[in-house]
Amino acid sequence: MASDAPSPQRENTPSGVPPSIPQKRALADDDHTPAISSPLNPDGKPAQRVQIQTPEEGQAAMSREKRTKKDSLKKRESKGTAAGNTDSARATPDRKVQKDVTLVELAPLRYKLPLPKPTDFEPPRGPVFTSHHVIQDLDGKTVEFLEPSDQVSNKKNYQYTHCIADPIFPSLFYYRRTEPEPFGPHISFEDRASHVLSNSLGNHITTDKGFRTARANVAAREGRWYWECKITRGILKKRSDGDPESHGHVRLGWARREASLDAPVGFDAYSYGIRDVAGQKVHMSRPKDFFPPGEDLREGDVIGLEIQLPSERLHRKVVQGQYNPAVDLADEELHGSGPAPEASNIVRDRIPIRFKSHIYFEKIDYHTTKELDDLMNPSPMAAGASSEPPNPNHPAPALRTLPNSHIKLYKNGVLMGTPFTDLLSFLPPASKMTQQPPGRECLDDGSLGYYPAVSVFRGGAVELNFGPDFWFPPPGISAAGEGEGSAEDVDMVDAGAVPRRPPPNLAPISDRYSEQIAEDIVYDIIDEVGFLMQDGGKVVDRTGKDDKASEAPGLVPVASEDIKELVQDD
Template identity: 30%
Template structure:
């Protein structure tokens, strides 16, 4: 068997000599200890060095490992080309992008689809300042109920209009009571300048009741306590603190309670000069509105030398506020109790007969009672309707 194998290899070598001038590399004899005889072939082509053999790939090894009894291996009889005959493929030429053709043809196709870019409308230019108007609705208008709320023939009292819904008034409209959250009530008349005084007696607080009393303008929030915003100044019952813009500050030595009479002093020399302009009222879409021609609210002005002081049973507790904002100030009260508790109740005394009128105001000018404030109605001038440009004064 070894002679036949040697003969086969010799024939293969002789065939290779016809195509190569180099001597073939002799093959080692097969190993007799293996059933499958493994041979390693090293072919030396004419263009390769004998010191750098080129191994077969994995597929050739698999074929050589087949049965040794097979016929002459076709791999061994395949002619090999010299490496010099191999050449790398030429890469395809790079094409330049075609230029976009420009044409003046009038027959160029244009899409008729409506899904194109939406046309944007130019934003309207803002109106000039003289055409800008700020309007504010006036849901409650005093002139609607002037005959029943205030008139020249009536004395000053508590207003049915300038109060929260939960505030109840007595028949003479001098006592006010409320339950649950803080609610405010104001008097029918206010003052712009001068020195004025009135009293409030605390009739009932109950186990959970509280009160905040003081002065407020027509802009004060009726659904909040006195001193909640910048349009009111309050005096608190719990610790006697002063309250403005919802900020409490220590003021009196102690608070007040049921049976106490609180006096309220207001001094505003030349207050008319610093008062805001009266609002202009117009009819608009069936409703009354306040408007400003300059399109913005007027900033409040401080009244120099003005002050608010509180008295407890005729004793001055000191100056509570100085240099207050100008405006028309009304006597005001706000009450509070927990649910299911009796109403907190207070009673106003506008004078001239006071329970504890101070004999000494500590160098302050002696005030006049609020009962001397004349009827002024509401600082209004109603023009309308504005839709058609008509204008008329409503009395």
């Protein structure tokens, strides 16, 4: 039976969520942000919340907007470093950016030195010699070979040059470089192996031991330079019955700072040499035939060695990986090896030391690199960039070669040929110093370059001539700024043609010595001005009465009250 009571109405399903169920709160901007930065999120910023879209809306959004390209991790870290974000920089530093900034802002290290002694202002004395033995040269003249007994030699990755205290310098660094007698280019008395004997002028050397090498006190960095030497004791040219085959052996060539002095020229990748046996050229201990048939090296022969290096402008482009042969070679031909638009950043970290009665600057020397060691002794497992031969655009700076560089050889004034081309680069980072704080290994202290070098073996003797008066002058030799092809010469060219600079002069290495002395004077002045500006432009008290003057910023203290005394074993 039906009831007259109205039936209950069904309630509509509520559109919202019942209040009894907890509602998720909207995420704030700082929610789920990591406490510290991470490599994937170096800035520590929260990720944007993704809104759910329908497939149709997603396709439309993708068609409207392109995906924004994110910077790489290294680029973000470099930006963080520039903006002062030390956390991201500490995670994975951008070594290249930091190294460039460091080199630009680099200044020589300065030491807190005691007051100079009165004798420090006196000109340095030359080496003290003791007589070793006497020989007769080919002209019948007596040559006395001497052994130095009171000098320091370059050992244990250090290099030594003479210095003197200067009363005019206004900063706390009292010393500057100087040269003792004999003045002029000669075989260095410090930069040579032990048991190398020489005359008092440093232009005639021999040894009674195995192969020993000595470098000159002047280096070629750019341009064309020439020197010659005479073999006074070596393989005999004519022999009688009972005569020995030779009075010793010699090798001649060019060597960098990293070249070993206890081995002959051409032993490693840092030197290029010519051996008297069969007149062979030697590089990395690999002798190869060079002299024409019937030619050799004997006693009395005069050997001339010419080197040509590109401008430092082009050299820096090569070692910095910016060399473009299509552009840079034309620019080199246009400007030649003249003054570069910007000078090299020469940084000389050095400290005066005492050795017996002499004062020397001690500074870090350059060491061999793994890339060139591997080039000399290649591993059978080597692959990739290490197996690529040296070239101007090699991935490794040490294996980059210098365009238009070569070494030519003359015998008694006659050109024998070009034994070496595409010489290895030497400017940093191709050359590196022994590591020193704060990471200053890729520096150019002005001593880099190719040095005239001579090796002697068991009685072999060589007399050196660095010019300008040569026994057999090569064609085109001239003093700096003189002769054909000099900078003052003007060639007539067609209208509208681009004038080309003539090739650089072939000059005696003695002219390079004069340039090197002038460069040292300029570098000393620049260092003093830099030190003076670090002191606020004020002349510091040099009497030692003002204690505040000795607390100038940037000084590295020396533990001793006096300059340290160098002790060197034989």
